Amino acid sequence: MELDLGQARAFVVTAGHLHFGRAAGELFLTQQALSKRVARLEESLGVRLFDRTGHAVRLTPAGERFLEPARRALAAADAAVAAARDERRPLRLDVWGHLFDPMRILREAVDRRPDLPIELNLRRGPDAAVAALRAGETDAGFGRVHGPPPDGLARRVVRREPMAAVMGAAHPLAGAGRLRPADLRATTMWFPAAIEKLDFLRDFCAEHGLTGEFGGVNLGLPYFLEWLRDHPDRVSLLPAALPVPGDAGVRVVPLVDPVPLYEWSLLWRSGDRDPALGGLLAELQRTARAGDRPE
Template structure:
């Protein structure tokens, strides 16, 4: 039996999205055609890879193993078909959060001759793209699930602990800190059980469990302008828990931002790259990222008085000691 790489690519797209409609749009084919091709792949190899019904799609245990093998197969095939390009670096951004943007700008200042190819992906999709040789460097939150699903083939190092702020309403008084329990806490994130629940949502769920808060999930509008529009329309009194990247932009528009009093949540951003030999352009990108982190004190975030830094328990082993 000859394995059709086209069908393998189709399967990886469905496994990434866990949704036939989104995968079909990504592949520029119709959903019925994609379903037929996945069934053909399962028939060819004689095993069921996906469980699907009218409401959800999930990988079978054999499908999870096949996915790991498929990523390596496609990466090898791509490397065989092209010479590596040593004058470019491929990265991705998570919406308009500024960690990757700051590093990218610093890198291009030092190496303006390098072609920086930039995309937009969340953490999970970035890792998939990295392992599939579609990115050279990822800047992501590394989760326990990622490490369990992909125990080899990549490396990572902590880059930044990005603090969260509590964003008030435009007419709120300007206070340095407020309690997490003073008002309803809102978050721009897709809630558990939704099709778009991701590494960021898992972080928020862990915070919710740790603090006993009942967060109000607002979905994820992505860009700052969309987030700002949502806050501008709000009529009730609440605080928005927001990344420093966006919180400072709210402050620039005259909306008060406050440190949380009880604890300081920080989001652990890590650099990730494939194992093995790397072009000098990629090595210089990694060096630049670490230099930016040192100069900006990204591993020593600002907080209110003695409020302890907090990350989810699964992230502790990958971060520096979080002391009060």
């Protein structure tokens, strides 16, 4: 069979909303017209893609299997149309991990290649960025990716950045020239986010037998440093290369034996050949050489 892209788009948008009314509104169709497109697609495929029970809509197992390939087919079709029309738009890049300031790493790459057309999108975290990539709303994501890349996406680790301990100037360990992770067992590690969002920090605590306190709201670096200054019984982590104001009332102490490393990755749709994506990847890898460290 030949895949009808209009029917496939109707399915993908409906799968995103799991609601025919909202999907019809996004596609500027009547709900009846949308239902007909989905029904024709199901008839052509010979399988049901949705279960409809009352007002609830769920993907069937066949629908779950079809969703990612359908998204990739639509993204490829959109790219083909843009290529034929020679439509050149900026690389839409999602960025997350803002407490660790990913922008300073991107600045290094962009300073070397100011001609790279990049449009930044600031999302709340990797899950939202992955959803946007799959939906074709963005072209790439930059931040920490835990585990293997999600289905249909490719990942490249572009920097492994050494981390350091940061604490208020009144903390008993603030005068140390360097610390081992084991030296932190007498204190409590603090991180302003839910534990499920902080796999790196959670694993760091578990590996070295540290007590971790997770929670609160990430209100940015100035608040983060003020909180540590005012709580001299807590310690946290920051990239060793992250500039910290000298008047912040905190101390940054290098960690050794071992040095914890934070991985920054670039994430994109498998098979994407956007020239700007290739240029950004190349510059991120070049600028990482000075900051990259072995295990």
